[in-house]
Amino acid sequence: MLKRPDHVTITVTDLAAGRSFFELLGFKVTIEAVISGIEMSNYMAVPDIDADHITMELVGADAHFEIQLLHYRYPPILPDPNIRNLARPGFNHLCFAVDDIEAEIAKLTAAGVKLRNQMLDYHDRKLVFLDGPEGVTIELAQWG
Numbered sequence: 001m002l003k004r005p006d007h008v009t010i011t012v013t014d015l016a017a018g019r020s021f022f023e024l025l026g027f028k029v030t031i032e033a034v035i036s037g038i039e040m041s042n043y044m045a046v047p048d049i050d051a052d053h054i055t056m057e058l059v060g061a062d063a064h065f066e067i068q069l070l071h072y073r074y075p076p077i078l079p080d081p082n083i084r085n086l087a088r089p090g091f092n093h094l095c096f097a098v099d100d101i102e103a104e105i106a107k108l109t110a111a112g113v114k115l116r117n118q119m120l121d122y123h124d125r126k127l128v129f130l131d132g133p134e135g136v137t138i139e140l141a142q143w144g
Contacts, residue, residue, distance in 0.1 A: 004063045004064075004065075005063075005065060006064070006065070006066065007055070007065065007066035007067065007068050008066075008067055008068070008094055009067075009068040009069075009070055010067065010068070010069055010070070010132075010133060010134065010136055011069075011070045011071070011072065011077055011134065012069050012070070012071050012133050012134050013071070013077065013134065014133070015052055015054065015069060015071040017133060018054075018069045018071075018133035018134070019054060019056070019069060021113065021132060021133050022056050022067050022069070022133075023056075024107065024108060024111050024113065025058075025096065025108075025138075026058060026059050026060065027056035027057060027058050027059065027066075027067055028056060028057055028059050029054055029055070029056050030055050030056065030057045030066075031053070031054070031055035032052075032053075032054050032055075033052075033053045033054075033055075034050070034051070034052060034053065035049060035050075035051050035053045035070075036049055036050040036051070037049075046075065047075070048074055048075065049072070049074070049075075050072070050073040050074040051070050051071055051072045051073055051074075052069075052070070052071040052073070053068060053069070053070055053071075054068065054069040054071075055067075055068050056068070056069065069133075080135075083134065083135040083136065084116075084131075084135045084137065086137060091136075092137070093129065093136075093137035093138065093139050094132075094136070094137070094138055094139070095127075095138075095139035095140070095141050096138070096139070096140055096141070097141050097142070097143065098140050098141065098142050099142065100142065101119065101126045101127075101128060101140055101141075101142035102119075104140055105119070105128060105140070108130065113130055113131065114130070114131040115128055115129070115130060115131075116128075116129035116130060116131055116137065117129050124143060124144060125141050125142060125143050125144070126141070126142040126144065127139060127140070127141050127142075128140050
């Protein structure tokens with residue numbers, strides 16, 4: 001039986017920028033490590049892996065939730081030129097519930113985060129897409 005989401009891992013080319021983005025959203029760093037060696041190579045199915053790994057916990061969440069940032073030293077990562085295109089197979093976006101979407105938008109845009117659209121009222125929710133690290137789409141949702 002599934003209990004709850006545990007974590008999402010995002011591969012980043014700029015570790016500091018990824019960390020800064022999620023700190024703006026309320027995450028705090030709980031673990032900083034390097035993953036490498038045969039055991040991690042076998043587990044990840046990435047030969048000769050050597051990567052920085054930062055675990056960030058969402059402070060004050062109702063249930064424990066983490067973002068894990070993975071910054072490869074080796075092997076070089078493959079760019080995804082279609083990452084911002086939501087009309088493609090695979091991972092689409094990650095959404096966070098918020099209490100005050102306008103306040104979150106103001107805080108994030110003041111820090112340089114780009115909105116991908118105008119806020120939308122949809123099925124008793126206010127929604128907005130943000131540009132996350134590496135072009136990953138992040139959504140905010142205020143139920144109301």
